[in-house]
Amino acid sequence: MDNPTVTNLAITAVVLLWLLSRQLVERPLREKSPVGLVLITIGAVETGWYVTAHPLSWRDGVLVVVSLAVGVALAAVRAFTVRLSVRGDRVVRQGTPLTAALWVAGLGQHFLINAAVSAGLGAVSVLFYFGVVLLAQQRVLVGRAATAGLSGR
Numbered sequence: 001m002d003n004p005t006v007t008n009l010a011i012t013a014v015v016l017l018w019l020l021s022r023q024l025v026e027r028p029l030r031e032k033s034p035v036g037l038v039l040i041t042i043g044a045v046e047t048g049w050y051v052t053a054h055p056l057s058w059r060d061g062v063l064v065v066v067s068l069a070v071g072v073a074l075a076a077v078r079a080f081t082v083r084l085s086v087r088g089d090r091v092v093r094q095g096t097p098l099t100a101a102l103w104v105a106g107l108g109q110h111f112l113i114n115a116a117v118s119a120g121l122g123a124v125s126v127l128f129y130f131g132v133v134l135l136a137q138q139r140v141l142v143g144r145a146a147t148a149g150l151s152g153r
Contacts, residue, residue, distance in 0.1 A: 008120075008123035008124060008126065009123055011126075011127070012107075012123065012126045015039075015126075015127065015130055016103065016104075016107060016130075019103065019130065019134070020095075020100050020103060023082075023095035023099055023100065023103065024094065024095045024096075024099065024100060025094065026087075026092050026093070026094040027092060027093060027094070028090050028091070028092055028093075029084065029090075029091040029092060029093045029141060029142065029145055030138075031142055033134075033138055035131075035134060036130075036131045036132075036134040036135035036138060037131065037135070038131070039127045039128070039130045039131030039134065040127075040128055040131030040132060040135070041131075042127050042128075042131075043125060043126070043127030043128025043129065043130070043131055044128050046124050046125070046127060046128070047121075047124055047125045047128050050120070050121065050124040050125075054118050054120075054121075056117065056118060056121070059117075060116075060117040060118055060121070063113050063116055063117050064113060064117065064121065064125065067109060067110050067112075067113045067122075067129070068129065068132055068133075070106075070109050071106050071109070071110060071129055071132065071133040071136075072132065072133060072136040074102055074105065074106040074109075074133070075106070075133040075134070075136035075137040075140065076136060076137070076140050077102060078095075078099055078102040078103065078106070078137055079136075079137045079140035079141045079144065080140070080144070081095065081096050081098040081099040081102060082094065082095050082096070082099055082137075082141060083095075083096065084141070084144060084145055084148065084150060086150060091145050091150045093141055106133060107126070107129075110122055110125075110126065110129050111123075111126075
């Protein structure tokens with residue numbers, strides 16, 4: 001592995017551990033969270049730089065979109081593994097071990113694109129992937145809270 005790939009994998013591990021620590025601790029549910037947008041922005045810039053230097057084929061592009069679609073589907077499922085409750089006047093959420101397992105499974109399927117597309121693309125696009133799936137999970141959680149009558153407290 002070259003140095004940029006090792007660096008990207010290290011960043012991926014740090015971000016995954018940070019996300020899991022936030023997912024598994026009881027925290028207030030917010031309607032909007034800037035974390036997903038920040039990850040998408042940084043990831044889009046990194047991926048854009050990579051694609052400029054290593055143009056993707058049509059097939060590569062489709063596989064990346066498929067990985068994102070699978071990730072969003074897993075995020076929706078993962079959102080239903082998160083416990084929602086009310087503490088005082090706030091809706092709180094807390095992930096479960098299944099939540100963590102689905103994060104790892106989603107990341108694993110994303111890295112499978114490395115085997116099928118331009119070398120290094122999975123590692124380079126992982127922050128973008130994290131941002132997209134984090135926002136998808138957030139939308140489902142907010143929808144669940146609203147459906148259960150927990151929002152607006």
